[in-house]
Amino acid sequence: MINPQTKLFIVDDHQMIVDGLKSLLNNEDQYQVVGCSNQPLDVIKLLETTPVDILLTDINMPEMSGVELTRVVKKQFPSIKILALSMFGDYQVIKEMIDAGISGYILKNTGKQGLLEALRRILEGHTYFSEEVTQELMKGHPVTGTCCLTNREIEIIRLIEQELSNKQIADKLFISERTVETHRKNIFRKTCTQSLVGLLKYAYEHKIV
Structure with a gap:
C-alpha cells in the first residue's frame, strides 16, 4: 500500500x-x-x-x-x-x-x-x-521556579529533551517505566505544562537544558 x-x-x-x-x-x-x-x-x-x-x-x-x-x-x-x-x-x-x-x-x-x-x-x-x-x-533570561523540581526530575527532563522514550529513560537510570511515568506526571504538574512543547519551552527558559 x-x-x-x-x-x-x-x-x-x-x-x-x-x-x-x-x-x-x-x-x-x-x-x-x-x-x-x-x-x-x-x-x-x-x-x-x-x-x-x-x-x-x-x-x-x-x-x-x-x-x-x-x-x-x-x-x-x-x-x-x-x-x-x-x-x-x-x-x-x-x-x-x-x-x-x-x-x-x-x-x-x-x-x-x-x-x-x-x-x-x-x-x-x-x-x-x-x-x-x-x-x-x-540564551533566554531564566526565571525563578526550578527549585520545586528534584534532581531526578531535572535529569529526566534532559533525557526527554533528547527524545528518549520512557523505556529508554528507565534503562538509562535503572528504574522502572512506571517510575518514569510517575516522574513525568509530577514534572508536568510542577511546571504547569500540558505538552512536550510547553515543557521544552519551560526547560529552555529555566536553563534546564
Missing part, C-alpha cells in the same frame, strides 16, 4: 521564497505542496477547502504576522502542524511562536536536508528547532 503524500501549504509574502521552497520539495515523493499564498489574511479561507498536514509560514508579514496566523490556524484547524520560517532567530519572537502553537522553527538559510529533517520530525509528532534557534532559546 502506498503511503499518502503529506500535504504542505506555504505562506510567505516574498514569492521568491515560495518558489524556492516549492523547488526544494518538488522531487520529494512524500510531500505535495497543495497551496501557496503571499497574503496571510487569505490563508484561513483557503484552508477551509484545502486539506493540509503542515503549514510552513513566514513570521514578518504585512497585515498579519506569523504569530497571529499561527494562533488563528491552531484555533480553527488544531490538527494542522506549523513550521515557522524566518530570517532571524530572535528569542522573543521564537517564544511567541512557541506560545502560539508551532511544532518547529527553522531559519531561511537552512538547506534542503535541514528542511526535510524538520518536516520528518514534525510528522513523527516531535518538535523541531534548528541549532541556531535552540542556541537562541538557551
